[in-house]
Amino acid sequence: MAQISKEQVEQVADIARIAITEEEASVLSKQLSEMMKYADVLKDLDTSEVEPTVQVVDLKNVMRKDEPRQWTSQEEVLNNSLDHKEGQFSVPSILE
Amino acid sequence: MSIFDYTLKELQAKLHNKELTVTELVQASFDQIDAVDDEIRAFITLNKERALEQAKQLDQEIDQANNPLFGIPIGIKDNIVTKDLRTTAASKMLDNFEHPLYDATVIEKLSAAKTVTIGKLNMDEFAMGSSTESSYYYPTRNPWNTDYVPGGSSGGSAAAVAGREVFFSLGSDTGGSIRGPSSYCGVVGLKPTYGLVSRFGVIAFASSLDQVGTITKNVEDNAHLLQAIAGHDPMDSTTVDIDLPNYQDELKKGVKGLKIAVPKEYLADGISDEVRKSVIDALKVYEDLGATWEEVSLPHSKYAVAAYYLISSGEASANLARFDGIRYGHRAENVENMIDLFKQSRSEGFGEEVKRRILFGTIAQSSGYYEDYYKKAQQARTLIKADFDQIFKDYDVIIAPTTPTTAFKVGELIDDSMTMYANDLLTIPVNLAGVPAISIPSGFSEETGLPFGLQIIGKHFDEATIYRTAYAFEQATDYHKKRPNLGGAK
Numbered sequence: 326m327a328q329i330s331k332e333q334v335e336q337v338a339d340i341a342r343i344a345i346t347e348e349e350a351s352v353l354s355k356q357l358s359e360m361m362k363y364a365d366v367l368k369d370l371d372t373s374e375v376e377p378t379v380q381v382v383d384l385k386n387v388m389r390k391d392e393p394r395q396w397t398s399q400e401e402v403l404n405n406s407l408d409h410k411e412g413q414f415s416v417p418s419i420l421e
Numbered sequence: 422m423s424i425f426d427y428t429l430k431e432l433q434a435k436l437h438n439k440e441l442t443v444t445e446l447v448q449a450s451f452d453q454i455d456a457v458d459d460e461i462r463a464f465i466t467l468n469k470e471r472a473l474e475q476a477k478q479l480d481q482e483i484d485q486a487n488n489p490l491f492g493i494p495i496g497i498k499d500n501i502v503t504k505d506l507r508t509t510a511a512s513k514m515l516d517n518f519e520h521p522l523y524d525a526t527v528i529e530k531l532s533a534a535k536t537v538t539i540g541k542l543n544m545d546e547f548a549m550g551s552s553t554e555s556s557y558y559y560p561t562r563n564p565w566n567t568d569y570v571p572g573g574s575s576g577g578s579a580a581a582v583a584g585r586e587v588f589f590s591l592g593s594d595t596g597g598s599i600r601g602p603s604s605y606c607g608v609v610g611l612k613p614t615y616g617l618v619s620r621f622g623v624i625a626f627a628s629s630l631d632q633v634g635t636i637t638k639n640v641e642d643n644a645h646l647l648q649a650i651a652g653h654d655p656m657d658s659t660t661v662d663i664d665l666p667n668y669q670d671e672l673k674k675g676v677k678g679l680k681i682a683v684p685k686e687y688l689a690d691g692i693s694d695e696v697r698k699s700v701i702d703a704l705k706v707y708e709d710l711g712a713t714w715e716e717v718s719l720p721h722s723k724y725a726v727a728a729y730y731l732i733s734s735g736e737a738s739a740n741l742a743r744f745d746g747i748r749y750g751h752r753a754e755n756v757e758n759m760i761d762l763f764k765q766s767r768s769e770g771f772g773e774e775v776k777r778r779i780l781f782g783t784i785a786q787s788s789g790y791y792e793d794y795y796k797k798a799q800q801a802r803t804l805i806k807a808d809f810d811q812i813f814k815d816y817d818v819i820i821a822p823t824t825p826t827t828a829f830k831v832g833e834l835i836d837d838s839m840t841m842y843a844n845d846l847l848t849i850p851v852n853l854a855g856v857p858a859i860s861i862p863s864g865f866s867e868e869t870g871l872p873f874g875l876q877i878i879g880k881h882f883d884e885a886t887i888y889r890t891a892y893a894f895e896q897a898t899d900y901h902k903k904r905p906n907l908g909g910a911k
Contacts, residue, residue, distance in 0.1 A: 327794075329784060341738060341783045342745075342760070343776055344768035353780060356838070360781050363839055364727045367797045370804070377799030378806060380629050380659070381855030382616040387658035397522045404520055405749035414747050419759050 327361035329354055423585040424449045426904070429489050429642045432588070436483055436492055443483070443492035443537065446588075447476040450494040450539045453586045457907045460567050462559050463581035465499050466507045467540040475537050482535075489645045490534040496587035498578045499541040500548055501525045501633065502622040506538070510624045511556035512546045514744050514751045514770030525622025526657065527591060527633050527650045534649040539587050542577030546772045547741065548598055548626045550574050551841050552834065555774040560831055563605060564905040565871050569828040572602035578636050579606035584907055589637040589646055595627050596729050597823075597848025599634045600860040600876060604823035607862045607872030607903065609643045609891070610636045612848075614882045615855035616661040618647075619654035625740040627733035628659075630852040639901055640861065640892045644668035647884065663882060671885035676893040677711035679886075680816045686722040687821035687847055696822045696873055699864040703820065703875050706897050707890075714820070719808040724801040725850040726843055731798035732853075734782030741779055744770060774838070802853045809854040809878075818890050819878040821847055823860040827871035847876060857884050861891045862900035872900070 331347075331354045338345045338353075345353065399412055408415040424446065427435070435441040451469055458464055472494070479492045486492070497503060500510040502521045509515040524532065531538070545555040553561040553576025561576040563569040564584040571580040575592030579602030582590050592599040594612035603610025611634045618633045625631060633650065637643040648669070653662040683704065688697050704714050746752040746766025753765030771779070785795040812819060825847065834841040851858045856878055863875035875894065879887040895901055 327790070333784070334780065337780050337783045337787065340787070341779050342742075342763040342767055343771070343779065344761075344764040345776075353777065356777060357781055357784065359839060360730065360777075361784070361794070363842075364731055364785075364794055364798075366727045367724055367731075367794070367801055370721075370724055370797070370801055372797060372800035372804075375800040375803050377796055378802040378853075379799060381806060381853075382659055382661055384616075384659065384661065389655055389658075401520070401522055402748075405518065405522075406747065407517070407752040416747055417756060417759050417762055 327358070327365070329357040329361060423453070425585040425588050428639060429493065429645050432493065433489055433491065436486070443479040444473065444476040446492060447472050447494050447537050447539070450587055453584070457584050458586060460562060461564055461580050461584050461586070462561050463496070463542055463577040463584065463586055464540045465509055465511060465543050465558055465577070468506055468538050472537050472539055479535060479537070486535065488534055490536045490649055493536050493588045494539045495531065495536040496539050496542045496578060496581045496590040497528070498544055498575050498590070498592045500544060500593055500624040501527060501591060502624065503528055503538065503541065506541065508541065510547050511544045511558060512770065512772065512775070513557045516557065516751065518749055523622060526619035526654045528622065530650050542581055542590060544577055545574035546775050547624065547737070548574040548593055548595055549737070549774050549778055551597070551601055551844050553577060554831065554835055555772055557772055562831065563828050563871070564907055565607065566869065568830055569871060570605065570831050572605035572824070572828060574598040575636065576602050579603050579608055579610060582606070582608045582636050582638060583905060585904070589635065589642060591633060591650070592636050593623060593631055593633050594852065595630045595733060596852050597845040599636060600823050600848050600858060600874070601845060603636055603860040604874030605828040605872070607900070608636055608638055609640055609859065609861050609901065610634065611643055611647060611859045611884070612851065612857060613647060613651065613884060614857040616659055617651050617857070617882060617884070619657040619660050621654055621656035627736040628740060629736060630733055640888055640895050641672060644672055644888045666885045668885055668888055672888050672892045674889050675710065676707060676890055679707070679712035679818065679890060681707060681712055681714035682717040682812050682816035682819045683714055684719045684722070684819060684821060685716050686719055691825050692822055693826045695864065695866055696826060699873065700820065700822055700875065703863055703894060706894055710893050710897065717812055717816070719812065719850065721801065721804040721808050722850055725805055725853060726846050728798040728801040728805065729849040729853060730781070730842060731785045731794050732802065734778040735786045735795050736782070738779045738782030738786070741775070746770070805850050806854040809856055813880045817886055821876045821878070823847060823874035823876040827866045827869060827873050851878055856881055857887055859887050859891050861895060864900060865903070
């Protein structure tokens with residue numbers, strides 16, 4: 326049975342880019358272990374000969390022409406950002 | 422009675438006879454919202470100024486109008502993007518998303534049909550939930566009794582229709598998010614076949630399961646609304662290019678000779694006695710109308726909820742990676758560096774349930790768990806879908822309850838997420854298989870007076886048979902005519 330430790334929660338939260346407190350990690354460890362335990366019902370199922378399903382529509386490699394067209398203005402796009410300068414998104418410095 | 426108790430056909434006649442104007446209809450929506458929405462809390466954002474302006478414009482065009490949705494007030498679930506109308510997905514992450522850049526394809530189609538958007542409807546945050554309690558804003562209440570939840574995640578969409586705040590609404594359904602609330606609120610809700618309705622401009626939760634659908638007070642109106650939004654979209658490569666039937670033509674053909682399958686797993690333990698009895702009663706109605714039914718088995722049903730939470734959370738963890746605080750949405754202040762900006766913005770912007778599912782999905786897809794959990798869930802999905810394919814070789818529709826019980830109380834399950842998840846056991850398999858299903862009103866609890874629904878599941882792209890089956894039941898019963906006792910328009 327899959328127990329998810331506090332350390333694992335912290336590691337996964339780092340991968341998912343979500344800051345969590347120690348207290349949250351403890352609570353999540355319990356909740357996620359419970360969810361994994363619930364998921365263990367799948368262990369009864371023999372799937373050795375079963376292909377996984379990733380989508381249910383019988384479509385393959387849907388292609389369309391890559392044609393440029395007017396979409397929206399730079400100004401409109403930047404408008405939704407809380408921090409932008411000179412036509413660009415502004416972020417904290419990533420180089421020392 | 423409310424003006425919204427008329428059918429679409431009746432309203433169109435009144436508009437054309439000049440007994441009624443679009444402005445009056447739209448004003449009726451806002452009047453009802455003023456009267457009842459403090460209690461129901463179905464809306465997050467209203468579109469009043471623009472809606473009334475549009476109504477005035479449409480009143481000039483009424484003589485040329487020739488489509489059934491013309492001028493009709495509609496509510497839109499707040500995960501469907503509307504140009505320059507705030508779209509939040511009921512998340513703090515998008516609380517400041519005031520200016521979406523474009524309309525979702527379904528909104529463009531509604532614009533072409535000349536409906537009037539009244540506002541954006543409350544939901545569980547990013548559609549993750551079954552009660553509308555995980556909304557960043559406030560829980561929506563059930564119009565039949567405001568101590569109870571309306572279901573979720575499209576709780577605002579179902580409650581607004583039941584409360585006559587709008588004529589009809591759009592919702593989305595990933596594991597039952599249209600059908601559950603429709604059952605709890607006593608309205609008609611359809612989850613179309615995966616691939617029938619475009620998801621372009623719909624904020625993604627679990628892309629292999631999400632589907633936009635229609636919530637109305639009766640089956641005929643539901644078919645009109647679906648007709649307007651369905652169809653292939655070059656902007657959504659999962660939509661299928663098929664000829665759409667005229668659903669209205671199919672609706673009234675009756676159910677004589679219809680073959681109904683009733684899965685025993687859907688009437689087993691955990692289903693309340695009155696809900697089970699209502700299904701048996703419904704089958705008698707169908708027998709009287711000339712249909713036949715037999716008990717069948719969908720043997721992999723018990724794996725559906727676990728498979729669903731693994732698959733949907735896995736897909737959600739990828740889909741919600743786009744919310745980084747930079748291009749739009751919530752952005753944390755006082756951060757040290759770029760990674761910190763991502764982490765703090767996401768930590769502050771997402772609610773508890775959303776974070777839990779992102780982490781669950783990340784674990785399920787990580788090395789050491791992928792084979793035994795995520796891939797296993799996808800294999801279970803293959804078996805669940807095969808169960809449906811097998812049944813549909815011999816039967817036209819499957820009939821089952823929509824929800825195991827009537828609505829639960831606000832706060833009752835908020836700390837018991839596993840019970841909340843299991844509550845969707847009758848709707849989840851449908852999304853995994855990608856087939857369409859409707860919930861229609863089929864009874865009321867003797868104890869609480871709350872409604873519940875009958876679920877009719879059909880073959881891929883056979884919404885026409887679902888509507889025909891639903892319409893026949895509706896014509897033979899009165900459940901859909903009952904309405905909650907609320908303030909506002911009488």
